[in-house]
Amino acid sequence: MKILVCISHVPDTTSKINFTENDSKFDSNGVQFVINPYDEFALTRAMWFKEKQGASVTVVNVGSSATEPTLRKALAIGADDAIRVNAEPLDGFFVAKQLAEVAKNGSYDLVLAGKESIDYNGGMVPGMMSAILDCNFVTACVGLEIEGSSATITREIDGGKETLSADLPLVIGGQKGLVEEKDLRIPNMRGIMMARKKPLNIVEPVDFEPTTTTVSFEKPEAKGACTMIDAGNLDELISLLHNEAKVI
Amino acid sequence: MSVLVYAESSEGKYKKVAFEATSYGKQVADQLGVDLHVLTIGGENPSELGAYGASNIISVNNVTNNSDAKVVANVIKETANNKGATVIIIDSSANGLSITPLVAVNLNAGLATNVVAVPSSTTPFVVKRKAFSNKAFNSTQISSDVKVIGLAKNSFGILENKVEASVESFDATIISSGITSTSLDKSTGTVTIADAETVVSGGRGLKGPENWGMIEELATVLGAATACSKPVSDLGWRPHNEHVGQTGKPVSSNLYIAIGISGAIQHLAGINASKVKVVINTDPEAPFFKAADYGIVGDAFEVVPSLIEKLKAFKAQNA
Ligand SMILES: Cc1cc2nc3c(=O)[nH]c(=O)nc-3n(C[C@H](O)[C@H](O)[C@H](O)COP(=O)(O)OP(=O)(O)OC[C@H]3O[C@@H](n4cnc5c(N)ncnc54)[C@H](O)[C@@H]3O)c2cc1C
Numbered sequence: 001m002k003i004l005v006c007i008s009h010v011p012d013t014t015s016k017i018n019f020t021e022n023d024s025k026f027d028s029n030g031v032q033f034v035i036n037p038y039d040e041f042a043l044t045r046a047m048w049f050k051e052k053q054g055a056s057v058t059v060v061n062v063g064s065s066a067t068e069p070t071l072r073k074a075l076a077i078g079a080d081d082a083i084r085v086n087a088e089p090l091d092g093f094f095v096a097k098q099l100a101e102v103a104k105n106g107s108y109d110l111v112l113a114g115k116e117s118i119d120y121n122g123g124m125v126p127g128m129m130s131a132i133l134d135c136n137f138v139t140a141c142v143g144l145e146i147e148g149s150s151a152t153i154t155r156e157i158d159g160g161k162e163t164l165s166a167d168l169p170l171v172i173g174g175q176k177g178l179v180e181e182k183d184l185r186i187p188n189m190r191g192i193m194m195a196r197k198k199p200l201n202i203v204e205p206v207d208f209e210p211t212t213t214t215v216s217f218e219k220p221e222a223k224g225a226c227t228m229i230d231a232g233n234l235d236e237l238i239s240l241l242h243n244e245a246k247v248i
Numbered sequence: 249m250s251v252l253v254y255a256e257s258s259e260g261k262y263k264k265v266a267f268e269a270t271s272y273g274k275q276v277a278d279q280l281g282v283d284l285h286v287l288t289i290g291g292e293n294p295s296e297l298g299a300y301g302a303s304n305i306i307s308v309n310n311v312t313n314n315s316d317a318k319v320v321a322n323v324i325k326e327t328a329n330n331k332g333a334t335v336i337i338i339d340s341s342a343n344g345l346s347i348t349p350l351v352a353v354n355l356n357a358g359l360a361t362n363v364v365a366v367p368s369s370t371t372p373f374v375v376k377r378k379a380f381s382n383k384a385f386n387s388t389q390i391s392s393d394v395k396v397i398g399l400a401k402n403s404f405g406i407l408e409n410k411v412e413a414s415v416e417s418f419d420a421t422i423i424s425s426g427i428t429s430t431s432l433d434k435s436t437g438t439v440t441i442a443d444a445e446t447v448v449s450g451g452r453g454l455k456g457p458e459n460w461g462m463i464e465e466l467a468t469v470l471g472a473a474t475a476c477s478k479p480v481s482d483l484g485w486r487p488h489n490e491h492v493g494q495t496g497k498p499v500s501s502n503l504y505i506a507i508g509i510s511g512a513i514q515h516l517a518g519i520n521a522s523k524v525k526v527v528i529n530t531d532p533e534a535p536f537f538k539a540a541d542y543g544i545v546g547d548a549f550e551v552v553p554s555l556i557e558k559l560k561a562f563k564a565q566n567a
Pocket residue numbers: 013037450451452453454476477478479480491492493494495496507508509510511512513514515518528529530531534546547548549
């Protein structure tokens with residue numbers, strides 16, 4: 001089985017978010033970048049398939065050379081090889097188009113991605129990829145088993161879970177549950193050494209005109225001060241929630 | 249030209265998100281000066297949508313496999329083409345989220361998801377959306393002829409706007425599907441985090457799973473859903489589907505009550521879209537107080553039981 005794992009390079013969850021150039025661009029100054037947490041669950045599940053069922057695992061990212069350390073980290077965790085599509089990720093459709101091209105050229109059986117990235121939270125890329133490739137798609141996936149060419153998938157739905165069966169090729173948008181938090185791997189020294197020698201192939205993007213552009217960014221309005229209420233005066237809290245906030 | 253809203257139903261019933269998407273679609277259609285069409289699949293009582301401005305409703309009843317996003321996306325595409333829709337609006341229900349990207353590709357449309365407001369301008373077409381897990385907003389211009397909008401939950405709100413609704417039944421083209429649903433596990437009777445008006449959330453400050461009785465009771469009194477911080481679900485005190493935050497479920501409820509939660513940046517990112525936040529914490533320096541609207545410095549084991557009693561009395565009086 002050939003697995004492609006899509007890796008998004010995103011600001012660490014502790015990052016303070018700032019903008020430059022008149023609030024039109026994200027300010028990456030001083031920001032630490034990591035593998036998108038949702039993608040890490042997908043990658044770890046892919047490693048499980050590799051170790052237990054003999055799959056090969058390729059990781060892919062659409063980005064500039066600045067994203068290579070993130071791809072190397074994925075290699076250190078255990079992926080076999082990496083592909084970087086040499087382009088700025090202009091919008092979700094553009095990225096999906098590039099990834100679909102990689103998926104098609106490599107004839108992968110299974111494409112694993114996170115259900116969304118924590119930077120733009122668009123949740124667009126895996127679904128768009130599946131539509132471009134015209135293959136099966138399940139997102140918000142919390143469980144995945146593969147046997148031969150068929151998959152058993154558990155996904156979260158509003159108010160519960162649903163189990164589905166689907167044939168490969170398949171695109172998955174994953175999250176925690178695909179593997180547990182404790183199963184996530186921190187690259188060890190050997191992994192890091194080996195990652196240096198693993199292939200990281202750079203491919204050029206296919207032409208695709210993005211259909212959306214960011215005009216500007218803004219931060220949420222500064223919050224007013226918190227109204228403190230004495231622990232012995234819960235009637236006041238109830239009255240404020242009822243009369244002022246009007247939420248009870 | 250027209251605006252098309254897909255109003256999701258679950259077991260024939262509409263949820264709040266369907267009414268919110270319809271209300272939003274009505275505003276966008278008025279802003280553009282075009283007709284609004286609302287598509288519903290398997291809804292028992294489509295004319296209900298008329299209360300939110302849906303005058304033209306297309307009711308499809310021949311979809312049997314709505315677990316496959318591809319099948320539903322194709323029905324939306326067919327309807328959009330039939331009605332000459334240039335703006336397609338889809339809600340953020342679990343199914344909505346999986347269908348939206350497929351619809352955009354099918355219609356070769358520019359897509360903006362997590363949209364929180366009506367377009368700030370229609371030429372060019374610019375919408376505001378959430379980004380960086382609620383740490384910022386981003387105004388996005390969509391330049392394609394056909395545009396798809398994924399509407400964020402509980403951000404635009406519901407606008408009553410009663411109109412005479414005409415319902416047209418339509419047999420959609422059903423494409424073949426490679427996905428079959430084999431089982432469904434839905435909790436009945438409890439409010440889900442996604443739909444809840446109020447969420448009561450507990451953190452590591454509650455010391456252990458045995459102390460969740462009071463959290464559940466408080467939730468029951470308020471008709472709320474229960475949630476928890478990440479370590480609480482990692483420790484197995486509560487199920488994973490209660491984990492909220494940047495890497496868990498997003499919360500955009502009207503009221504969020506955080507008990508024994510410190511307010512780490514990743515936690516706040518996921519719950520910041522909630523309108524009113526109440527914090528109960530023993531530590532006056534807990535970062536959560538900076539993000540909250542109402543704060544109580546106190547021991548949860550004393551405050552919560554007393555709050556439950558007082559709320560019961562309040563509810564009895566205001567019933
Ligand atoms: C990549 C990454 C992603 C993450 N994603 C998330 C996420 O999605 N969601 C999330 O929640 N966290 C997330 N975290 C974890 C986050 O950083 C915090 O560790 C976590 O939110 C802390 O949980 P807590 O507030 O329950 O526990 P603690 O930080 O231990 O806080 C417990 C609080 O309880 C208070 N307390 C103690 N006793 C009492 C009492 N008797 N009564 C009242 N208060 C009391 C304490 O004063 C303290 O403030 C993430 C971390 C990382 C690195």
